[in-house]
Amino acid sequence: xxxxAGADRAAFVTGLGSRLRAAGVPVDLTSTxxxxxxxxxxxxxxxxxxxxxxxxxxxxxxxHHPTFDAVFDAVFRDTVLATDPQARRAARxxxxxxxxxxxxxxxxxxxxxxxxxxxxxxxxxxxxAGGSSDDEDDVTLPExxxxxxxxxxxxxxxxxxxxxxxxxxxxxxxTVDRWPTRRxxxxxxxxxxxxxxxxxxxxxxxRTGWExxxxxxxxxxxxxxxxxxxxxVSRSMQPYAVxxxxxxxxxxxxxxxxTFVFSTxxxxxxxxxxxxxxxxxxxxxxxxxADRFGGTHLAGSLRALRRSRWGDGLRGGVLVLxxxxxxxxxxxxxxxxxxxxxxxxHRILWLNPRAAxxxxxxxxxxxxxxxxxxDAFLPAHSPDALVDVVAALVDD
Amino acid sequence: MSAPFTGPxxxxxxxxxxxYLADRGLATSVHLGTxxxxxxxxxxxxGVGKTEAAKVLAASLDRPLVRLQCYEGLTAAEALYDxxxxxxxxxxxxxxxxxxxxxxxxxxxxxxxxERPILRCVRSTDGPPPVLLIDEIDRADDEFxxxxxxxxxxxxxxxxxxxxxxxxEPPVVVLTSNRSRDLHDALRRRCLxxxxxxxxxxxxxxxxRRRVPGADEPLVAAAVDxxxxxxxxxxxxxxxLAEAVNWVAALSVLGVGELVREDVAATLGALAKTPDDHxxxxxxxxxxxxxxxxx
Numbered sequence: 001x002x003x004x005a006g007a008d009r010a011a012f013v014t015g016l017g018s019r020l021r022a023a024g025v026p027v028d029l030t031s032t033x034x035x036x037x038x039x040x041x042x043x044x045x046x047x048x049x050x051x052x053x054x055x056x057x058x059x060x061x062x063x064h065h066p067t068f069d070a071v072f073d074a075v076f077r078d079t080v081l082a083t084d085p086q087a088r089r090a091a092r093x094x095x096x097x098x099x100x101x102x103x104x105x106x107x108x109x110x111x112x113x114x115x116x117x118x119x120x121x122x123x124x125x126x127x128x129a130g131g132s133s134d135d136e137d138d139v140t141l142p143e144x145x146x147x148x149x150x151x152x153x154x155x156x157x158x159x160x161x162x163x164x165x166x167x168x169x170x171x172x173x174x175t176v177d178r179w180p181t182r183r184x185x186x187x188x189x190x191x192x193x194x195x196x197x198x199x200x201x202x203x204x205x206x207r208t209g210w211e212x213x214x215x216x217x218x219x220x221x222x223x224x225x226x227x228x229x230x231x232x233v234s235r236s237m238q239p240y241a242v243x244x245x246x247x248x249x250x251x252x253x254x255x256x257x258x259t260f261v262f263s264t265x266x267x268x269x270x271x272x273x274x275x276x277x278x279x280x281x282x283x284x285x286x287x288x289x290a291d292r293f294g295g296t297h298l299a300g301s302l303r304a305l306r307r308s309r310w311g312d313g314l315r316g317g318v319l320v321l322x323x324x325x326x327x328x329x330x331x332x333x334x335x336x337x338x339x340x341x342x343x344x345x346h347r348i349l350w351l352n353p354r355a356a357x358x359x360x361x362x363x364x365x366x367x368x369x370x371x372x373x374x375d376a377f378l379p380a381h382s383p384d385a386l387v388d389v390v391a392a393l394v395d396d
Numbered sequence: 397m398s399a400p401f402t403g404p405x406x407x408x409x410x411x412x413x414x415x416y417l418a419d420r421g422l423a424t425s426v427h428l429g430t431x432x433x434x435x436x437x438x439x440x441x442x443g444v445g446k447t448e449a450a451k452v453l454a455a456s457l458d459r460p461l462v463r464l465q466c467y468e469g470l471t472a473a474e475a476l477y478d479x480x481x482x483x484x485x486x487x488x489x490x491x492x493x494x495x496x497x498x499x500x501x502x503x504x505x506x507x508x509x510x511e512r513p514i515l516r517c518v519r520s521t522d523g524p525p526p527v528l529l530i531d532e533i534d535r536a537d538d539e540f541x542x543x544x545x546x547x548x549x550x551x552x553x554x555x556x557x558x559x560x561x562x563x564x565e566p567p568v569v570v571l572t573s574n575r576s577r578d579l580h581d582a583l584r585r586r587c588l589x590x591x592x593x594x595x596x597x598x599x600x601x602x603x604x605r606r607r608v609p610g611a612d613e614p615l616v617a618a619a620v621d622x623x624x625x626x627x628x629x630x631x632x633x634x635x636x637l638a639e640a641v642n643w644v645a646a647l648s649v650l651g652v653g654e655l656v657r658e659d660v661a662a663t664l665g666a667l668a669k670t671p672d673d674h675x676x677x678x679x680x681x682x683x684x685x686x687x688x689x690x691x
Contacts (some may be wrong), residue, residue: 026581030586031585034432034434034588038428041428042427042431052424053428055421056425056590059589060584061589062575065591184468184469185468186468187469198481199478202485209498212488
């Protein structure tokens with residue numbers, strides 16, 4: 001006697017698939033077909049076999065396993081107790097909100113778009129004939145022209161309002177077309193190549209009656225290096241946090257950069273920041289960062305990064321740290337951590353918004369301990385300086 | 397040739413005959429993969445037995461294993477097929493000397509085609525289709541993933557000059573990945589996906605016992621406890637199953653009966669693979685030994 005005898009398989013599979021999709025697991029048609037075929041191979045006799053048959057065919061990412069478990073349990077087991085070790089771990093880690101969230105999201109979909117009439121925070125105020133008294137001249141420009149950007153080049157970051165920050169973002173956007181690269185093992189045809197490309201040479205000789213009159217060459221291609229950026233959002237860095245968020249968004253949207261913020265713990269912002277709407281990205285980033293404007297655990301956050309699955313992305317990449325160096329972890333820990341990261345990363349850049357102040361010396365214990373491991377130490381206090389930072393990424 | 401599996405339980409039994417303890421998920425995905433002719437994508441942390449699973453699958457089906465180790469810069473010429481350019485150039489010269497007229501079809505014929513692992517699997521006609529292991533796919537560039545799509549989806553390889561080769565009987569394909577980068581959704585979609593969990597201590601004892609038959613019972617239990625302790629430390633690379641097996645093998649080669657400080661320190665190289673990790677484990681050695689001593 002098999003489980004679900006007499007059920008319409010196609011309807012059953014499609015139903016489960018759409019339920020999973022509603023919960024946030026992208027189930028495509030191919031997987032649905034595969035699952036139906038799997039049911040044909042040997043119809044599951046118990047819930048456990050059904051679970052595994054569904055899981056290996058419908059889910060293609062490890063991240064989706066907890067959600068899948070929740071949906072499966074809700075449908076077939078009518079219990080909140082998950083059997084899968086992965087799901088149990090997630091539940092133990094206090095991630096119980098994820099299941100609640102997914103249901104809530106599925107129920108109230110249009111929640112995101114309620115305030116359609118308000119201007120996004122990134123757009124400039126419109127020019128009005130009357131011209132209200134508190135608007136300054138450069139802010140009322142209708143477009144982020146180069147002149148508008150130039151006007152704020154030296155303005156300290158903490159003095160920028162939302163409108164100017166939007167100008168800054170569009171300005172930074174234009175500077176990221178250059179990216180740090182490394183030589184790869186893959187080769188591309190090139191006139192000044194170093195290796196004879198036999199295949200291309202032979203293909204070209206077809207035109208000359210198979211007489212190889214000219215050799216074709218290939219040379220190693222250059223690949224973008226991965227870039228990882230960590231920004232300190234503790235209390236001491238509060239004035240710069242929003243401006244740095246714009247820098248993070250510009251970098252994250254290249255698709256070649258992982259972005260994190262930390263205060264007492266590390267938060268990954270890349271998925272939140274890549275959202276096409278700047279306002280939505282900022283809201284998501286702020287919602288994701290639970291410990292904003294708290295204390296600082298610099299060494300601890302770096303350790304968390306190294307041990308996370310993004311720690312491998314540092315290999316051969318560029319690591320950018322933005323912090324004023326006020327750290328509640330002991331300086332020796334930071335030095336040890338940076339020594340490890342130094343061996344993994346290609347370059348380490350340190351941005352310190354306070355470094356531009358006259359008479360600045362890195363006298364904070366952590367800052368002094370960190371400097372020997374940094375390839376560059378940059379002041380990042382103004383829009384101009386941020387552009388220099390993006391340029392410094394490329395400096396090999 | 398052994399018949400394909402009749403169910404997940406048979407997969408487990410036949411894997412166990414080859415000293416591989418498969419969990420329920422792996423058994424299900426192997427069973428479905430072989431029955432539906434779908435490739436199997438195995439992910440999991442390093443040293444958890446992904447590659448081994450493919451080897452055991454080949455052994456228990458009694459089929460040859462074709463292994464394609466991925467690396468950066470891997471292209472169609474190394475993975476699918478290549479033309480024997482030297483031979484083609486020679487043929488051109490010979491034709492010239494004889495005054496023959498060469499057509500394109502003469503040069504791009506089967507005799508100039510060099511089979512690489514994937515095409516070899518597709519065209520294999522003698523005996524059962526092999527098991528193809530595409531190992532550490534995350535090490536290849538993402539362009540390479542696109543090359544695989546036709547083969548994974550349709551078990552076919554197209555050589556533009558010759559046409560499409562389709563496998564008479566689809567080969568069993570296993571892909572492994574360490575998640576050093578994210579694989580494309582198009583690739584995932586074509587595969588059955590299984591995440592290999594790190595085994596719990598009881599299963600780990602069982603696995604180590606099977607892999608190192610000469611080791612003493614108490615030693616295996618103590619060593620597994622010790623490895624569990626090391627995994628809880630702040631180490632760069634937590635020791636996986638493979639490291640645990642190697643370490644117990646090393647200990648048993650040295651004739652160690654129980655874990656003593658000196659022996660552990662001497663063989664630590666099998667567990668801790670960086671100087672930093674070595675330091676961390678050495679510092680915590682006494683605690684770990686106290687925790688893993690029997691009784």
